[in-house]
Amino acid sequence: MSAILQRIKEIEDEVSRTQRNKNTEYHLGQLKAKVAKLRRELLAEPKSxxxxxxxxxxxxxxxxxxxxxxxxxxxxxxxxxxxxxxxxxxxxxxxxxxxxxxxxxxxxxxxxxxxxxxxxxxxxxxxxxxxxxxxxxxxxxxxxxxxxxxxxxxxxxxxxxxxxxxxxxxxxxQPPDISYRKKNKGGVNLSQVVPQSYLDLNTVKAILAEYKIHNADIVLKCDATSDDLIDVVEGNRxxxxxxxxxxxxxxxxxxxxxxxxxxxxxxxxxxxxxxxxxxxxxxxxxxLNLVRIYTKPKGQLPDYETPVVLHADASTVENLCNKLHKAILREFKHAVVWGTSVKFSPMRVGKEHVLHDEDVVQIVKKL
Structure with missing residues (x-):
């Protein structure tokens, strides 16, 4: 482990000595990719x-x-x-x-x-x-x-x-808005949706070469840095x-x-x-970005005491059903929703519908 730490320190010292500009981005990208790989080795040992x-x-x-x-x-x-x-x-x-x-x-x-x-x-x-x-x-x-x-x-x-x-x-x-796909042949193809301040084809190739990747499609949908690309390639951030x-x-x-x-x-x-x-x-x-969903049994008042809590990025009716009981989806017909997620209250929706905080939901089962 000490050898890895020493190598990381040497490379990081070289990074700190290198003035960052368009001409040095290629070299800095290589160095940062080496550090990322060494840190992955460091964290992998010992497993205990x-x-x-x-x-x-x-x-x-x-x-x-x-x-x-x-x-x-x-x-x-x-x-x-x-x-x-x-x-x-x-x-x-x-x-x-x-x-x-x-x-x-x-x-x-x-x-x-x-x-x-x-x-x-x-x-x-x-x-x-x-x-x-x-x-x-x-x-x-x-x-x-x-x-x-x-x-x-x-x-x-x-x-x-x-x-x-x-x-x-x-x-x-947020994760960098970069599409990355390895392939078997064809070299490295780089597409830019927005103008880039730091990355060009040579820099991207240099970073990928450190990972022994010579064939890939890269689409930069944001003004990305070499650190952003390394994070995407590492895939464990x-x-x-x-x-x-x-x-x-x-x-x-x-x-x-x-x-x-x-x-x-x-x-x-x-x-x-x-x-x-x-x-x-x-x-x-x-x-935490959570939402509270109140369930309403047919013919009864909503249960405002014990809401079902979901993350806002996964607050679909389907996920609500799975959290209540996985068997519900097998008998699911539709849901009736009261709240800000629907145009009219109540409104009939399917399992793909995205719920908002404090919506009231009644699950209707197949006969």
Missing amino acids: SGGGGDGFDVSKTGDARVGFIGFPSVGKSTLLSNLAGVYSEVAAYEFTTLTTVPGVIRYKGSKVQLLDLPGIIEGAKDGKGRGRQVIAVARTCSLIFIVLDVLKPLHDKKVIERELEGFGIRLNK TYIPCIYLLNKIDQISIQELDIIYKIPHAVPISAHHKWNFDDLLEKMWDY
């Missing part, structure tokens, strides 16, 4: 350093999973205790939490699993501390809370982002929304708080005093 074992393997429950990540002693355990009423050991020394501590919170009819992960340290992506196990669990989360000390947020934020990036986790980003929790605001002034509010994707809180938890939970709900 995955997310399971030693208290890290926590079964998924609920409608979504939120992981707390941060340096030691930033208040993650206090936050879990005060949000979910779960005891997670708190002390005045670092590395109090040594395993994953789960909790559950109910919000707007949903059940959200919270995971207090052990504090990570700089160099986690290179195998230091328990960084591999921590970030392996983070990859399974629907949302990440990065908990920061409000007195030094920007430095810690950059370090943690760098560690997560090294593990292939992309925060608050995880795109996760993230909220930065700036903890311990009881230690700063009102004027400083006004400045901190301008940090994107951030919520200032005091885990100890339970300050600003309402804003935190509301933002959590927005970033």
Whole structure:
């Protein structure tokens, strides 16, 4: 492993020394592809350093999973205790939490699993501390809370982002709009839907050559970088929304708080005093992108107490039926919907219909 780390450091040093412009993009693309391949090797060994074992393997429950990540002693355990009423050991020394501590919170009819992960340290992506196990669990989360000390947020934020990036986790980003298809012959064909600032055919060929790919069709539908293309070729990147929790605001002034509010994707809180938890939970709900569907048995009132919770990207009637019971689809005739997803309330729809938050649905079965 030390040999791989040394090689990664040498290449990254060369990248940092190389001035980025159109003429050097070809060389930088090659170097970054080499680093990506080496990091994949690094993460593949040893296999025992995955997310399971030693208290890290926590079964998924609920409608979504939120992981707390941060340096030691930033208040993650206090936050879990005060949000979910779960005891997670708190002390005045670092590395109090040594395993994953789960909790559950109910919000707007949903059940959200919270995971207090052990504090990570700089160099986690290179195998230091328990960084591999921590970030392996983070990859399974629907949302990440990065908990920061409000007195030094920007430095810690950059370090943690760098560690997560090294593990292939992309925060608050969408997958690059790039179509990529390997083929058996014909060379590399590059199509550009929009003008490109960084990539040209030679740079694309250089990156693919590092992966021993010499025949492929590439369609760039965005102004892509070499990093974007490498992410698509690697195919193992995880795109996760993230909220930065700036903890311990009881230690700063009102004027400083006004400045901190301008940090994107951030919520200032005091885990100890339970300050600003309402804003935190509301933002959590927005970033989880969930929708609540109320079911209505025929001839009865809708069940507003226990909604069926789906992700907004998969909120079809078909997915609703599968979550209720897989046998429902076999007898499905149509659904009747009340809500903003239909032009008229009620309206008859098929199983492909996309539901909106707080729609009311009645499933009609075949006779």
